[in-house]
Amino acid sequence: MIDDWWGGRAVRDMLPRLFFTHFRQTSFVAEEDGELAGFLCGFLSQTHPDQAYCHFVGVAPSHRKSGLASELYERLFEAARAAGRTSVHCVTSPKNTGSIAFHTRIGFEIEAEVPGYDGSGESRVLLQKRLSA
Amino acid sequence: MIDDWWGGRAVRDMLPRLFFTHFRQTSFVAEEDGELAGFLCGFLSQTHPDQAYCHFVGVAPSHRKSGLASELYERLFEAARAAGRTSVHCVTSPKNTGSIAFHTRIGFEIEAEVPGYDGSGESRVLLQKRLSA
Numbered sequence: 001m002i003d004d005w006w007g008g009r010a011v012r013d014m015l016p017r018l019f020f021t022h023f024r025q026t027s028f029v030a031e032e033d034g035e036l037a038g039f040l041c042g043f044l045s046q047t048h049p050d051q052a053y054c055h056f057v058g059v060a061p062s063h064r065k066s067g068l069a070s071e072l073y074e075r076l077f078e079a080a081r082a083a084g085r086t087s088v089h090c091v092t093s094p095k096n097t098g099s100i101a102f103h104t105r106i107g108f109e110i111e112a113e114v115p116g117y118d119g120s121g122e123s124r125v126l127l128q129k130r131l132s133a
Numbered sequence: 134m135i136d137d138w139w140g141g142r143a144v145r146d147m148l149p150r151l152f153f154t155h156f157r158q159t160s161f162v163a164e165e166d167g168e169l170a171g172f173l174c175g176f177l178s179q180t181h182p183d184q185a186y187c188h189f190v191g192v193a194p195s196h197r198k199s200g201l202a203s204e205l206y207e208r209l210f211e212a213a214r215a216a217g218r219t220s221v222h223c224v225t226s227p228k229n230t231g232s233i234a235f236h237t238r239i240g241f242e243i244e245a246e247v248p249g250y251d252g253s254g255e256s257r258v259l260l261q262k263r264l265s266a
Contacts, residue, residue, distance in 0.1 A: 022176070
């Protein structure tokens with residue numbers, strides 16, 4: 001259903017099942033009345049033992065503006081803190097001003113904008129949030 | 134260049150930079166004369182502390198049938214063993230008989246074929262290789 005949630009944008013390829021299989025401690029699903037309302041896929045960085053990373057947050061159109069994305073992020077912050085991580089990182093498109101505004105609101109700061117970041121020729125904004133102990 | 138290596142199939146979306154940024158201990162790149170010859174992206178499962186996973190192996194058309202993919206896998210097996218993992222897992226398409234034959238040759242066994250595995254409606258073959266200590 002994820003491509004529908006994104007208004008037809010093909011984002012499903014960004015979400016192979018491996019994220020749900022192999023990163024369960026840092027991935028979360030929200031349901032209401034047995035229906036999927038939203039989810040977040042994160043992981044603990046293997047390269048950087050002080051970092052966690054959020055790969056994807058998705059909220060059903062009917063649950064937008066409800067604070068759900070922020071609540072899902074809170075779960076990731078807790079899990080990351082519990083695993084001794086001191087920052088959470090994510091990447092978004094500079095065109096996605098809604099995403100940048102949301103992340104800033106929940107405590108992320110822009111680290112850098114990097115041209116051609118994902119090999120697509122497009123640039124990406126790198127964000128990080130420092131976790132308090 | 135990865136879409137060219139795959140004869141135009143759009144596989145780039147399967148390879149966001151996060152695999153190269155956050156899973157360095159289990160990802161490997163092979164070069165010849167400064168040119169990329171092949172690479173492998175793997176990680177240690179966060180959910181299953183006895184497992185490692187191979188997400189992607191790519192070899193340049195000019196380096197196929199050279200044993201490079203098998204050599205890249207050897208590096209992953211070593212890294213996984215060093216991290217105390219006892220098996221390596223991967224997923225491929227049942228249509229990709231070349232991939233299944235290759236993995237069988239280097240010691241993988243088919244665990245299961247699962248319909249609709251990645252939410253695409255397509256089935257996937259799950260493979261695993263047990264690592265000797």
